[in-house]
Amino acid sequence: MSDHIVSTERLTKHYGGRAAVDAISLTVRRGEVYGFLGPNGAGKTTTLRMLLGLVRPTSGTAAVHGLAPGSADALRRTGSLVEGPGFFPYLSGTDNLLVVARYRGLGRYDVEEALDRVELTSRASDRFRTYSLGMKQRLGVAAALLGRPDLLVLDEPTNGLDPAGMASMRRLIHDLSDDGQTVLLSSHLLAEVQQCCDRVGVIVGGRMSYEGTVAELRGARMLEVRAEPVDRAARVMKAAAGAAFDLTDDGEGRTVLTGDADGVDVPAAVRDLVAEGVDVHAVAIKERSLEDVFLTMTEATR
Amino acid sequence: MTASTQNAPAKTRADNALLSATRAELRRLVRWPATWVLGGVWLTLQMLFAFAFPYIAYATGDPDAFQGGPMDQILDSMLPQSLPETLIAGTPMFGGAIVLIFAALAVGSAYSWGTWKTVLTQGPGRAAATGGLAAAVGVCVAGLVAVSTAVTYGLSLLVAAVESQEVVAPVWGDFAASVAGSGLILGMWAAAGLFLGAVTRGPALSVGLGLLWTFAVENLLRGAAALIDGLSYATDLLPGSGAGSLAGALGAASDGADGTPGVLDVLTGPQAAVLLGVYIAVFLALTFALIRRRDVA
Secondary structure (H helix, E strand, O other): OOOEEEEEEEEEEEEOOEEEEEEEOOEEEOOOEEEEEOOOOOOHHHHHHHHOOOOOOOEEEEEEOOEOOOOHHHHHOEEEEOOOOOOOOOOEHHHHHHHHHHHHOOOHHHHHHHHHHOOOHHHOOOEHHHOOHHHHHHHHHHHHHOOOOOEEEEEOOOOOOOHHHHHHHHHHHHHHHHOOOEEEEEEOOHHHHHHHOOEEEEEEOOEEEEEEEHHHHHOOOEEEEEEEOHHHHHHHHHHHHOOOOEEEEOOOOOEEEEEEOOOOOHHHHHHHHHHOOOEEEEEEEEOOOHHHHHHHHHHHHO | OOOOOOOHHHHHHHOOHHHHHHHHHHHHHHOOHHHHHHHHHHHHHHHHHHHHHHHHHHHHOOHHHHOOOOHHHHHHHHOHHHHHHHHHHOHHHHHHHHHHHHHHHHHHHHHHOOHHHHHHOOOOOHHHHHHHHHHHHHHHHHHHHHHHHHHHHHHHHHHHHHOOOOOOOOOHHHHHHHHHHHHHHHHHHHHHHHHHHHHHOOHHHHHHHHHHHHHHHHHHHHHHHHHOOOHHHHHOOOHHHHHHHHHHHOOOOOOOOOOOOOOOOOOOHHHHHHHHHHHHHHHHHHHHHHHHHOOOO
């Protein structure tokens, strides 16, 4: 069996003359949590819809469980929540899930288990229409969990959840991953992806601009030094790091030397600075947050 | 963490997707308030126009109170022997409009609620999901015909008892034809509703267009056909012409004092039945093709 549970090859969808999704190639490995990142309107949901057979690609191919997307066998092994939950407003949470379960040939036991996993048991007999946004979202996730499919496709699952709800959703995703289920998670919330995902794909303007691990995406750690006089400090740091440091602004009008932190003996560099008569105000090692990377990437692509 | 149910996908594959879909859709239609509201409206109309109003006219002895007509004829229309006509008279226009609303809402609302997406991602296949919904709507229409028949029969017995009339059973062949004809007429309008729901992908426009067609457009076209030679060949083949002619052929009065709106006599019974069958097939085929081909947004 292939270790790619989802793979796409130059998947493209045009609406009118506009490419909503433009030649996306991505792979999701069995058992991982894959983060599908991008700003609103980047084409995340359209891509997921194509993987579920709801939308027919204009060109390109995709395979889910090695099968054509949207085929009965692929869908039976996939649970999904795409662009908000779609339920009958007049039915209770339990009845809505029973309708879905009946389509899958599952029973009441599976419904109760799914409701329990999203902590909705206490409101399960209330009509869907009376649910809060967060509860509707959780019922959507419960429907995706029915029958414990190998692959879960969750489109912005924390939409509408409060901080506590978000935390429990992240816990749920960890648990699912620990159980060996593969999760394909789309999000525009970077913190969420940073905490949950093994690998990420970044889509901007319909095009894939990065695919790899979160660590690779973030890149190297940065060393920041604020010291005066700047020119003398720059010379010392260049000697210590073996490469020139950039002069950047710290946002408050002060000049900061920034460079790759790898291979720099920081205490030795500080001693050298002091020995050269440089006043050291601050030395810090910074990891780039995914947010920085993401903003850089989306701005560069635009 | 509870025990895994990994055997589920293998088990379901053996199940018949169409049967699962029908049961699932039936479950949500039966629990839908709109189903009961529309069914109740039909039964209320049937009770008012077939029994309450004629009875008031009869009891007050004022022929002008209900469209005139001889008194014994009004009483006859409420007795068991008149059941074949009573059952079918209201179906071409009023019953048809009600099941059209029901079917159009069943398909159209599934788009506005986003439940098509939920259903189709469970893997039944689009044909089975559409077939399941069409079958479930069909079961509801059949249920409506059955309940309506029982209620109408009960009321006619009540009138006979209250007025101390001898109970004469209807001619059973006519009675069976009337029940089947009602089913065919309502089934045709339900298929039209499914089609409109699938075309417009929403409840409001589909219901609006359907009602505009049944209550206004067909009558206007028939009016125009009286002015333009040859147009009547086309208007005789409209869905409402088929439905009205079948009801007319099965005994419902098409004109005169006690004529029911929508009942016609432009086609013979067999012609009308075939026309309705063709419409059912065409509307269902178009519904399947539309749901199958289009992206679910």
